[in-house]
Amino acid sequence: MHEDMRALLNAYLDGELHGWRLLEVQNHLTSCESCRNELRELRAVSDLLRAAPLPEFTPAERFAANLALRLPRRPLKAQLQRGPSLTWWLAPLALMGLWFFVQTLIWLTTVLSLALSGGLLGESFSWISGSAAQSNLFAFLMNLFGGHLGTATQSTLSLLDRLVLFGNSLINQWFWQAIVALLYWLWMAVWWLRTRGRAFLPRLARA
Amino acid sequence: MALVKTVDTELGLIEQAQQGDRNAFGELVRRHYESVVHVVYRMCGEVQLAEDAAQEAFLRAWINLPSFEPRANLRNWLYRIAVNAALDVLRRKSETFVEDEETLMVSDQMPGPEETLIRKEQVELLQRALRNLPEASRSVLVLREYGELSYQEIASVLDIPIGTVMSRLNYARNRLREVLQSHAQEMENAHA
Numbered sequence: 001m002h003e004d005m006r007a008l009l010n011a012y013l014d015g016e017l018h019g020w021r022l023l024e025v026q027n028h029l030t031s032c033e034s035c036r037n038e039l040r041e042l043r044a045v046s047d048l049l050r051a052a053p054l055p056e057f058t059p060a061e062r063f064a065a066n067l068a069l070r071l072p073r074r075p076l077k078a079q080l081q082r083g084p085s086l087t088w089w090l091a092p093l094a095l096m097g098l099w100f101f102v103q104t105l106i107w108l109t110t111v112l113s114l115a116l117s118g119g120l121l122g123e124s125f126s127w128i129s130g131s132a133a134q135s136n137l138f139a140f141l142m143n144l145f146g147g148h149l150g151t152a153t154q155s156t157l158s159l160l161d162r163l164v165l166f167g168n169s170l171i172n173q174w175f176w177q178a179i180v181a182l183l184y185w186l187w188m189a190v191w192w193l194r195t196r197g198r199a200f201l202p203r204l205a206r207a
Numbered sequence: 208m209a210l211v212k213t214v215d216t217e218l219g220l221i222e223q224a225q226q227g228d229r230n231a232f233g234e235l236v237r238r239h240y241e242s243v244v245h246v247v248y249r250m251c252g253e254v255q256l257a258e259d260a261a262q263e264a265f266l267r268a269w270i271n272l273p274s275f276e277p278r279a280n281l282r283n284w285l286y287r288i289a290v291n292a293a294l295d296v297l298r299r300k301s302e303t304f305v306e307d308e309e310t311l312m313v314s315d316q317m318p319g320p321e322e323t324l325i326r327k328e329q330v331e332l333l334q335r336a337l338r339n340l341p342e343a344s345r346s347v348l349v350l351r352e353y354g355e356l357s358y359q360e361i362a363s364v365l366d367i368p369i370g371t372v373m374s375r376l377n378y379a380r381n382r383l384r385e386v387l388q389s390h391a392q393e394m395e396n397a398h399a
């Protein structure tokens with residue numbers, strides 16, 4: 001108990017104790033003479049330290065003037081150390097939003113086209129599939145040669161055509177995803193150069 | 208009201224200086240020079256060394272100012288730089304020559320009442336003992352006694368846990384207390 005309190009005497013002296021700890025030390029001090037003596041001696045040390053006179057220093061005005069002559073041009077890299085601006089930080093957020101938008105779109109069209117080809121949505125939605133389910137080329141060919149082909153061949157060709165359309169749309173989707181990812185990576189690369197690269201670039205320059 | 212205004216203009220000066228405005232930086236130097244040079248003087252104990260360290264500190268501050276968060280406490284940030292600059296200046300100096308303890312000890316002894324003389328002796332004794340403390344505990348004690356920082360501020364200036372601040376301060380003040388005690392013992396023996 002006494003040793004615990006001794007360790008807190010400096011904090012007590014500096015006004016750094018609060019609440020129950022402060023009360024504890026105060027209580028202990030009323031009953032422990034050795035701690036009271038030690039506190040008095042510590043206070044004497046503090047007072048004697050603060051009583052030490054200060055010599056004359058160069059006046060602030062002259063010091064600042066002398067210093068101004070020695071200030072180097074601030075290196076450019078130091079000016080870059082400021083944190084990136086808000087738009088800078090929002091860029092990946094916008095990109096991620098875009099990413100989610102594209103993903104949702106892909107998901108919706110996939111579900112929709114599956115539902116349509118399965119006939120789940122019924123006749124009322126057939127107008128959507130009208131343009132989406134066959135290419136112009138297919139419609140053109142069917143108009144020209146449709147009469148000469150059997151129904152089985154027609155439906156096989158139609159299925160093939162739908163597959164090609166689906167593939168095309170997938171490639172389109174991948175293209176957009178790749179663009180978004182590329183932009184994001186670009187952002188990451190620039191961010192890295194602006195933070196980590198700072199410590200890295202001067203070394204390269206010196207080498 | 209007046210305080211808010213001071214803080215405001217200081218913030219403006221910091222932001223201008225961060226953009227490279229030398230006049231704004233000069234104004235910040237004039238404002239903080241005194242507290243910085245006092246703290247480094249207590250670290251070094253010599254006017255010339257202290258002014259060298261202060262100059263070094265402000266030069267470093269100028270170079271690193273763009274990375275300073277303008278709303279943080281500039282004085283404490285300067286203290287952090289200044290304490291390190293003082294230690295560097297001292298290390299450089301101790302490489303060139305060894306401090307002459309005698310010249311520091313025998314200073315002008317003005318005749319006066321005995322009590323004042325003893326107190327003056329004690330003050331000088333403690334300044335010497337302070338300079339002989341290990342760097343780590345000396346920095347904490349100087350920031351506490353002369354920088355008048357709270358334990359929390361000292362912890363953040365020196366980048367150490369608050370528990371370490373307390374233990375270093377305990378060590379430093381107890382060490383000085385012992386110096387004072389053994390000095391008193393010597394005086395008694397001399398009189399006996």
Ligand SMILES: [Zn+2]
Pocket residue numbers: 002003005006028032033034035
């Ligand atoms: Zn006790």
